[in-house]
Amino acid sequence: MKCVIYARVSSKEQEREGFSIPAQIKLLKRYASDNRIRILEEFQDVETAKQAGRAQFGKMLAFLKKQPDCGAILVEKTDRLYRNIKDWVALDELDLELHFVKEGQVLTKDSRSTDKFMHGIRVLMAKNYCDNLSEEVKKGLSEKAAQGKWPHRAPVGYVNDKVNHTIVPDPKKANLIKELFSKYATGNWSLEQLAALAKTSGLFSRNSQVINKAGIHRVLKNPIYYGEFIWKGKRYSGSHEAIIGKRLFNDVQAVLSGGRTPTPSSNSFAFSGLVKCGLCGCAMTAEIKKGKYVYYHCTGYRGKCGNTYVRQEALDELFADALAQIRIGTDVVEDIKSALKSSKKDQLAHREQSTKALRGRQTRLQKLIDNAYEDKLDGSITTDLWTRKSTEWQDELITVRQELAALEHASLSYFETGVRILELANSAYDSYLGRDATDKAQLLRKILSNSTFTRGTLYPTYKKPFDILAEGASFKSKRGRRDSNSRPPA
Ligand SMILES: [Zn+2]
Structure with a gap:
């Protein structure tokens, strides 16, 4: 098997200390040789809070597209590889194995969907953490607000x-x-x-x-x-x-x-706005037949698209089926929780390490300024040089202080977010069953967006990261099929 390796440092402190990229590369090379994987190419990115560019990541994607015999990417940890969902999608499209060496995880195309979900959560969390950090760095305005x-x-x-x-x-x-x-x-x-x-x-x-x-x-x-x-x-x-x-x-x-009274139509026809016609893309709307049956139908021109009507009860069951797809089981929820916990530990460690490096730099800068000031006073350097250097150092000192403040405030709440998402996914189906129509629609809106209905089958689109969970579980609803030829009574 052949692979590429990818390493990234996300802060200039790590680069300054000079340990991070070489450490990552060393780890990856050892893993490759242990597993008899041949390295075709190495890619490394150094990122700062200000420059978010990842030139090498792009080059790696281009390289991989030209190398069909390359079967894997080796990387230290999840957050080294992705900055956002877009990166993830780009890599997902390539048919590759992803080896997260430090996390001991290998993701293949046919990984179990729970692995993928956990992976998705980590990507989201890593992004959340990075966003948070860069936001905090440039938060001069928020300082003012505070x-x-x-x-x-x-x-x-x-x-x-x-x-x-x-x-x-x-x-x-x-x-x-x-x-x-x-x-x-x-x-x-x-x-x-x-x-x-x-x-x-x-x-x-x-x-x-x-x-x-x-x-x-x-x-x-x-x-x-x-x-x-x-x-x-x-x-x-x-x-x-x-x-x-x-x-x-x-x-x-x-x-x-x-003054805001809910319109009666949105009350009685709970699923309006949740589903579109899968054939022509028009909205599906509801009407009452025989004074009591609620039917949903396409609003396209006189139903020319040929889509069928669907009774509210049938649609209700179809939606329930869609939610059953993301029921993952309490055991799995517990597994994922503990994995998230360990990733939280990693980020706490990262924070500690970065803080230490920044504090060191802060002390050194202050010392440089103090010494140069002495030199200026006793005439061993010119006022010009003093002004130039001290301004430079002061500027850096401000940046260092901002970055320290950012680290202090960066939220580590991704663990709680992850757990909330998991629990919602796991309980959605059961909690759906016990609700009234309006509450059902509300729950569906949290999890689905732009679902379509085509001749008796519902094609749900899950919001991220629920999509990962539903992936693989091919969605077929027998109940939906049964209803597919129904026409509303005249
Ligand atoms: Zn239609």
Whole structure:
């Protein structure tokens, strides 16, 4: 058997210390020789938080496409090989064995689907971790948010105070914002009426556009006016002056949610929007026949595509079958959990190692700056040189500090995420059976997207990473078949 080997370091610290790539290569070479696998080519990528490019990974893919006799990739660990699902798909298309040497796992085309699922989870988790890290690195803006300062252009009703880097109520518009809230809280004003009022009062958005109904809705939902704001999904307590009180805001939210009544059609026809016609791609919609039977049919032109109708009960069973495909069994869930736990350990170790390297660099930089300052004072280096070097070091010091902060904050919650996904997958079928139609649809939306129906058969599309789990278990529903010739009663 022939293979290629691939090594990657994901932070410049590891490269600086010079141990990581050679260590990976050494491990892979030993494994290859132990298993009598011939190495055709080596590929190595060095990545920094700033440069996400992976030139060698691309070259490896190109190489593999030209080498049909190459049967495997050897790599240290899952997170060395993939950065995202796209990488995974690209490799999945090549008919290769993947050897994760340190994890002791070999994935082939016909690996058991649970192996693949676990693998998929790890890919997702590795990506999650990397995303998290790079996000944390460039989070200067979030730092600002954490101090209670809105890090962006002021929303309507506020203006930016450039001196104090904060926002202050717009003297011309703040009162009008307050008026919008007060009026809406009474329940006697509609969004349209408020939009008209805003227009006549000259309330413009920051793009100088007249605020429309949607704009009013956004204003009324924005907690920034009572002193909190949401930045990148997190809620912060602002240090800026509030325009309205929290109670008024809450009153408005109550009116907003009370005004939203679910349309009867979405209630009674639970599966609308969950399934499309597999023949023409049109939506499938429901109607009631004989006053009580709910039938779903294609909305294409007069059913010209030739698809059959399906009764709600039959569709319900088809969906239940789709969920049964991802039931993996409690034993397997436990296996995967322990595998995830060990991968969490790996990432904790990575964090510790990187932190140590960064701290070392931080100390060295500080020492360089201090020494050079002494040299400048006693005249052994010129002021020019001092300025140039110290600026350089200070800049690096800032980067090092940011990276340290990033490591500290990077979330290791992938374990919890993984477990949640597994448990949802495992329990979906059972919990589906006991629910009413609306709840069923809600559960289906978590797991499926864009399923199609063709003459009695449902072709479910699973969301990631449930797709991996359903893969292999070829989906055939006998119950679906039985119903395939049914026509609705006239
Ligand atoms: Zn159709």
